Amino acid sequence: MIRSLDRVKRSRIVAGLGAALTVTLLATACTGGSLAPSTAAAKPTELRMLYTTDEANSAAVASLVPQFKEKFGIDLKIDNQPYDALQQKVFSEFASSSSYYDIVVVDTPWAPALVQNLEPLSQYIQNDALNPGSPQSNVGDFIPKVFYDTAVYNADSPIKRYPDPTAKPDVSAIKNAGFDVYGMPIQSNVAVMAYRSDLFNDPTQKANFKAKYGKDLAVPKTWDDYAQVAGFFTQPDKKLYGTTVMAGVGDWATDDFKTLLASYGGDGTLADESGKPAFNTPEGTQALDYYAKLAQSGHVPPGSTSADWGTTAESFGSGLTAMTINYHDLKLADNVKGGTIGYAPVPIGKAAGPHFGTWMLSVNKNSKNKEWAYQAISWLTAAEQQTTMTAKSLHPSRASVFAGIKSDNPLAPFYDTLGKSLAVGVGRARLTNYTEVSHEVAVAVNNAATGASSPSDALKSASDKVSALLKSAGY
């Protein structure tokens, strides 16, 4: 009898605890997993940020740490990790619901899988007390395409895109459309063309070009001109090639193809919003055909079919090529006497669609210092700080920063091109398994570039594999 009474008591306690837990969970669910931001949140002595290395210009961000301490009285401790290690660290931190890092840098291919672990920021942005001197963190200043592609998600359906990616960013409109803001864009990478301006301006080269093609030598604006100019500059005996391709198996090959695909009028994101591959199309075949011909033309340096973005930057930097397409500003080695670099948007076909992808700073949903973490990322990505960081080659994400770059800035031509290219850039498909999809596309691009497959066969094979991958991922 006593035992049965104990059992009854125990079951009541368990039921009570269950009810309390349910109420707590429901309460948490009602606020989207987060309590409303409080302006009176306790000030931490330190904020921890997980950041990358060169990929998102860690030196630029690190240069602001002393100013951050001066402004907020908080130590900003940055943990830098190279790309692969960073990706694993970010995912494992969120998988273990760790609160160790308050701020996490997120690359666009990871965002669809991570978005539910990132703090939605609209309520912070709309809280005036958290944005002193910069109402709503001045989000309207972000380049629209960059902001929507990088930071605006519907967490319940991450594959969806904000319907008007050219509209001036406005948090109320974003909320009304069923989306939220999950970070602040900090480093905007986009494919831009770099060229040896000393060669393009060389009177002898100009005369030779005119004599050969009957027109003036100019920085190419179309893909046909690009191939022609590449052919003109190629002189293997002088260790000079026209341009580069990043056709080694890796995300870089997919990026090259994306740029061409969008440019030829195809869907440069690679997959549509219903989760179907969108690259095995006539435009895709045309784009890959052009790429394969360029790779096999002899107008790119040997080794291009195993090259990545680092290799092509080295090739251009060492004076081996007259042009290249890459994501960063480039430098010529000391041995390239008299060499100068110019920048221009990548050539276009039917449309402009350079591949782009931006890193964003996000607040860890499990952080105990969310309000301060928000203020930190808002400050770090503000126009003033971004302008300061351009001295360290940061790729800004705000229109006003690009507009304010002075002509005496040695990188002014690069920033001018970067800003123009970001405005028309095309991002990646928002897939939780984008890495696998990208791998299959890269294999197809590589096979076409080496001549192992025809462009149409390579795309068909990749499309079949991607369809299976998307299906298994639940799309």
Added chain:
Amino acid sequence: MKATAAPSDATLTVDASCRAAGRTSADPRGRKPLTWKKRSTPWIYMAPAMIVLLLMTVAPAIFIFYSAFRNDKILGGVGKFVGLDNFIEAVTNASVQHAFLITFGFVAVAVILEMILGFALALPLAAQTRVNKVGAALMLLPFAVTPAVAAMVFKQLLNPNYGWVGYYLGVFGFPKGIDLLGDPTSAWIVLVILDMWQWTPFIALILMAGLQSLPGEPREAAMVDGATPWQMFRHITFPAMVPFIAIAAVLRTIQAFKTFDSFKILTGGGPGESTEIINLGIFRVGLQSFNVGLACALGVVFLIILSLLIPFMLRIIGRRADPEEM
């Protein structure tokens, strides 16, 4: 008779008390039976290592088996039991089959070549002279280089535009700017050469130790009988070395199946998917796409294949170690 029967009863009594105390028999040499405390002492000494082994190896292995039957997501969402779905996907996917096949091909070719070269190096270096000691120390240098660093250095050497390899191949009449990593056949040759450069010293070291431990008398007797060097190698040295060869082959095979860094850095699985060994696939599926269930299933399939292969290898090589089989 009674006098002899009494001790027998006494023994039985002791045995019974031993059993009651958890022991099986009395110490035949008349020592005091070990107490529980004394018997547990070795276990206490072993406990730290066993705990580490349990936490770091056994528990994750069990979790991998568990996860292989589920579709858990690393971030949020509740996974469920999916039976053999992950295994079916793992073994029916054409790319996975290809990856397994080339992994076995790579291991077979690399290990066989390393065994031959390692033996060839060990034979002259086994004599303990000063020169050989220096030679053996130098030979160990590649073995001491981190595989990732070795691959990065190789990649620079192979650069078709400024690498040494391309330059010297050009001197020997090969086309200028040859891209060895851009062609499946040459990429494989490079990968095997890198593996051989790095791991042949490991084989040579084991075989050298084996050669130095062999007794000299049988060779001396054979020499007196007029045996040729080949006959001595064929009938004396090689049979005596078979156990060492077996150890080296098994250890190296296990290591070779774990190869990852050189493929990731040098080719990334390319050209196309020609060098996409299974470890690259597992890395991408598990640690870049975080499809934990499928990655675990791939790992389990790999483990099962290896678990069958290694005893098979040992049985084949072990049988050869039996003089009756020679």
